[in-house]
Amino acid sequence: MVEYRIDRHSGVATYVQIVQQTKQALRLGLLRPGDKLPTAREVVEATAINPNTVLKAYRELERDGLVEARRGLGTFVRRGLSTAPADSPLRAELDGWAVRARKAGLDHDDVAALFIAVLDTHFADHDQHSQGDPS
Amino acid sequence: MTDTAMAATALGKRFGRRWGLPRSGEAGTGGGWALRDCTFRLPAGRVCAVVGPNGAGKSTLLALAAGLLAPSEGRVTVLGTDPASARARVGYVAQDKPLYPQLTVAETLLVGADLNPARWNAEAAERIVSAGDLNPKARIRTLSGGQRTRVALALALAKQPELLLLDEPMADLDPLARHELMGTLMSQAAQHGTTIVMSSHVVAELEDSCDHLLLVGGGRVRLAGEIDDLLAAHARVSALSEAADLEPHTVVESRVTGRQLTALLRPAGRLPDDWRPTRPSLEELVLAYLRNPQAAPLTPATSEESAV
Structure with a gap:
C-alpha cells in the first residue's frame, strides 16, 4: 500500500503527483505486481482532494499498463517499473x-x-x- | 435519478427594503438585486465551488437552491424537481450554522434522526462528532464556532443527501479540522456520488477539492463549468507590447509594464509561441475576473431546460 502526499504549492497538477508517486513506489519496490492501490475513497479521506482527481490518475496509470481496475475489487498493480536494483x-x-x-x-x-x-x-x-x- | 444535480435558468432574487439578506451585510443596497440572470447547470456527482467576493450573491444562490428563498424571477431546479419537493434528498448548512442552543450534542443528533427517519445514518453522525472530541452531553450554546460547524455537518451528512449545499462550511474551522472534514466530505462524494456545492471567498481553500466552478460576482454568474475546462480555455501570455495584437482574443485582463505586455485571455485560435502562453492557476483566473467586472462571462449557454 502507498500513501500519497499532495503538495499544493509544487505547481504540479494533483493527479500528476499521484501518478508520479505511484511510479516512484513501483521503482522502489514499495508496490509490487498484485498489490492493491488505495481506493479513491481512502485517498480522498486522507488528502481531502477531489475523488475524480484520484480516478484520473488511476486511469492514466491504467493506460500505461501499470495497474488494472478489477470491477468491485479495486485497482491492482500489473507490473513493476524496471529499474536498476541497488546492487547493479x-x-x-x-x-x-x-x-x-x-x-x-x-x-x-x-x-x-x-x-x-x-x-x-x-x-x-x-x-x-x-x-x-x-x- | 437525473444527471443534473442543480440547474438555474435566468434565476434572480431581489430583496425589498424591509427584508434583510440571509446574511446581514451582504449586498448592502436596500431593494437591489442580490442575484440576477443566473443560468447554469451542475451535473450530478460534482464537487462545485461557489466562489465570489463578499456580497456577490453566493448565500442567496444556495438559499434559493435549498428552497429557503423563493426566486423573484427565473427558476432553479434541484435533483430534477423544485427545491421544496427535493428537500428530503438535500442537505443544507447555512453560514451561521443554525442549531438549537439549549439542546445537547446527543439530543441534536436525536432530533436529526427523528426528522429524517428514512435516511438517517446514526453511525456517520457519531463518527463525525466523536472525531472532534465533542462531549455528547455538552449543550450547543457552550460550543465554539468550529465545534458547532462540526455538529451541523454531522447532521447534514447523516441525512445521506444526494445534494449537499454548504455555505462557507470551513470558515470557522482550524486547519486540522478543515482538512479532516474536507476529507470526510470527499469520502462521502467518492462513496455515494453525492453532489456537493460549497461556497467560499477563499479560492485556495477549494482548489484541490472541487472539480466544478461557479464564479459569482455582482449578482451574476461570471464563470461556470468544469475547472479543467475553464483553465484550459484561458492562457496567461507575456509579449512585447508594441508587437502584440490581442485583437482576435477575448481579453480578461491586460497590463503593460515598460515594453512588456502581460495578459490573461481566452484565445481564439493559436497563440504565437513567443507570447509564452501558460495555463493560469484557478486563483489567478478567479482574481482576474473579479478585478475586471467588464470581462465577458464564460458560461455554457446551452438550454438548461432540456436537461431536466
Missing part, C-alpha cells in the same frame, strides 16, 4: 562517479544540475508531465 553495475558506476564529482569540488546542487543536463540530452523525448497542455 550501473548503480556502482554512478556511485563511483559521484565520489569523483565530490572530490573534484562539486557540491550537491552542481552535481544535480549536471546530472539533469546529461539526463535531458539522452532522454530528450521523455514526455514531461508539465502543467498540462494549454491548447
